[in-house]
Amino acid sequence: MDLGLKGKSVLVSAASKGLGKATALEYAREGAIVTIASRNFEQLQQTAEEIKRITGQAVTCAEMDITRAEDVENAVSTAVSAGGGLDVLVYNAGGPPAGMFDQFDDAQWQKAFELNLLSAVRMIRASLPHMRAKGAGRIITLTSSSIKQPINGLILSNTIRTGVYGLTKSLAAELANDQILVNTVAPGRIETDRILELDAFSANRQGISVEELQSQSFRQIPVGRYGTPEEFARAVVFLGSFANTYITGQALLVDGGMVKGL
Template sequence: MTQSKLAVITGGSSGMGFHVAREMARRGNDLVLNARTPDAAAETIRNEFGVRVECVAGSIAEPEVTARIAAAAEAMGGTAALLLNHGGPPVKPLMELTEADWQEAFEMMVQGPLRLLRAIVPQMLARGEGRILAISSFTVKSPYGGIALSNSLRAALVNALKTAALELGPKGILVNALAPGYVETDRTKGWNDAYARAGNTTIEAVRNQTLESIPLRRYGTPEGFARMAALLLSADNDYVSGQQILYDGALITAN
């Protein structure tokens, strides 16, 4: 089997996506790095690891962005590993969500990732192998109130990826989702801040309450998440496919 040499990473300018990109570069992969603003992250990774990083700026929801990502990857010799990631959708009670909210989130969370998968898989077929991973969420298994878009559309993508694993497995392509529980990124810090303000309490109190539901008594780190993701995206993963794996510290969920 050929060693992975090119990883395509979407949602890679910050948070977990950035750390997965960084870890793949540390392992010697060149990158096609997508986000709406990927340039600074790409420069950081180039300086740190000396690998080639091509940026494709734009939303994963846009067909022309898919086309540019696939063309950049083809020009670099074809994709070995694909990470599907993006930001979280709006947080709103189910009864307040409009059809436009659903449509917009569907384009970013289901249509865009699957369009990119269709564009990249032929490059993997040409290599005779490939690894695909999506960043999902523990709430696919245990939906929380207030985040219907995330609960529903991530579940749709995870089941589409399970189908891809069944259909593409015979051709050497392994497909998985890695679902974070509470991983400490700027986004999580923003959430804690918002919860603290809404509940008229402190960020520390919100944090401690969350930690009580995590048997490991600590948040996950983007670096630790990235090591798991890079393993699933590399040839070191020779048999795990069709799974949604939780990176959650054995999180105790409400349901």
């Protein structure tokens, strides 16, 4: 199948490591002109070099704290200059802290809103004029399986990511006439630094070892293991490609069957 991504301009945010990095790599493998953005410029450059080594595609880096409006504008402009416009936006951000309801005050809720929802609004707002200028576009938001089934101990994520799904679904309807398809891809448990940190947090909270916690986790996943970032990225790249011409407003869970609801 031709994904129609050769020469397309793709911006992946929060892509210095983890799911964003894996996604950027898969787009580069498809011949896209990829820009990656996050806070740690040194790490971004290492990632860009690694992707170039693997795929032969040069990758552009933009230093961006996604909570800063001017950084977001700058990252989009960088992608537009590098790729001659913008065809695909993969919106991703770092996760909010783990914790229960009683642990968070207004300031922490506000911070999570800015990191995980307002940043999506800003990235999409900055990207849209460029997609409209091209007459088509694809937007993927990265959320979490918590949009279908809340996860214990992740109250901020559970609450805010459903807002991103609401935004995604609403935009799918608003932007269909512009030939812009908008979907969310929701990871279950994909092996990245973030998941290892959350496992350490939960193990500590339950007073058990990380190994014990993970073997309990694996038992909740019909496939019997965590996913790999590459497995996740392949799903993003299909939905966020020009081979996808009719799927919009959907949430695709990449979770090895973990979420049990219909």
